[in-house]
Amino acid sequence: MRPGRQPRNWRSEAGSRLWLSGLIAAMEHAERSEVRREPVAPEILKALRIQLALTASFRSAPISTLHH
Secondary structure (H helix, E strand, O other): OOOOOOOOOOHHHHHHHHHHHHHHHHHHHOOOHEEEEEOOOOOHHHHHHHHHHHHHHHHHOOOOOOOO
């Protein structure tokens, strides 16, 4: 985690909306042509790969054990 950032509870509705708003803002920034032309630092790519691996392993867990 970056210095100065506080962990947030993303499981609440407000937290989910905040997370989604941040994701949309990041995607809008990344789609700009001048940003896409810039090289990505190797440490950012490494952190991204780690994050994606964690997300993929989390998604493989059952979503719900409730039976309808």
